[in-house]
Amino acid sequence: MLTRIMVTPEGNDSTRQRILDAIRAVPRGEVASYGGIARRSGLPGRARLVARVLGENDDADLPWHRILRADGRIAFAAGSRPFREQAKRLRAEGVAVRNGRVQMAEAEETLDAAVWAPR
DNA sequence: AGAATGACAGGAA
DNA sequence: GTTCCTGCCATTC
Numbered sequence: 001m002l003t004r005i006m007v008t009p010e011g012n013d014s015t016r017q018r019i020l021d022a023i024r025a026v027p028r029g030e031v032a033s034y035g036g037i038a039r040r041s042g043l044p045g046r047a048r049l050v051a052r053v054l055g056e057n058d059d060a061d062l063p064w065h066r067i068l069r070a071d072g073r074i075a076f077a078a079g080s081r082p083f084r085e086q087a088k089r090l091r092a093e094g095v096a097v098r099n100g101r102v103q104m105a106e107a108e109e110t111l112d113a114a115v116w117a118p119r
Numbered sequence: 120a121g122a123a124t125g126a127c128a129g130g131a132a
Numbered sequence: 133g134t135t136c137c138t139g140c141c142a143t144t145c
Contacts, residue, residue, distance in 0.1 A: 034126075045128090050126085051125070052126085076126060077126095
């Protein structure tokens with residue numbers, strides 16, 4: 001039916017797939033923001049969608065721990081179980097985590113270069 | 120239909 | 133440097 005085709009917004013699986021791919025593209029030892037992933041997925045301004053997809057994800061191989069808020073803070077409540085787990089995984093990759101946050105200004109640029117730079 | 124919620128972001132204070 | 137407030141998007145009550 002036409003209605004069915006026309007109504008499909010973006011909550012479909014292909015959109016989620018693009019987001020997951022962008023997350024998988026983040027190199028080990030690097031980090032990215034929710035908004036950054038959204039932008040690279042062709043979905044500027046939909047950081048919260050990225051967060052939702054991550055929350056519903058069940059793939060153990062997905063590097064979910066490399067995704068932080070734009071200011072470098074871990075998105076989970078400080079001290080919570082997932083919060084500690086994320087900090088642990090990041091440090092395991094050599095990422096400095098200080099008071100639940102990392103300096104990601106440089107990391108973002110480095111990442112952009114790694115992902116987008118032609119050379 | 121209106122309000123509340125959340126792994127967000129950006130700018131103001 | 134931080135904390136606060138507003139805007140956003142999608143989903144759930």
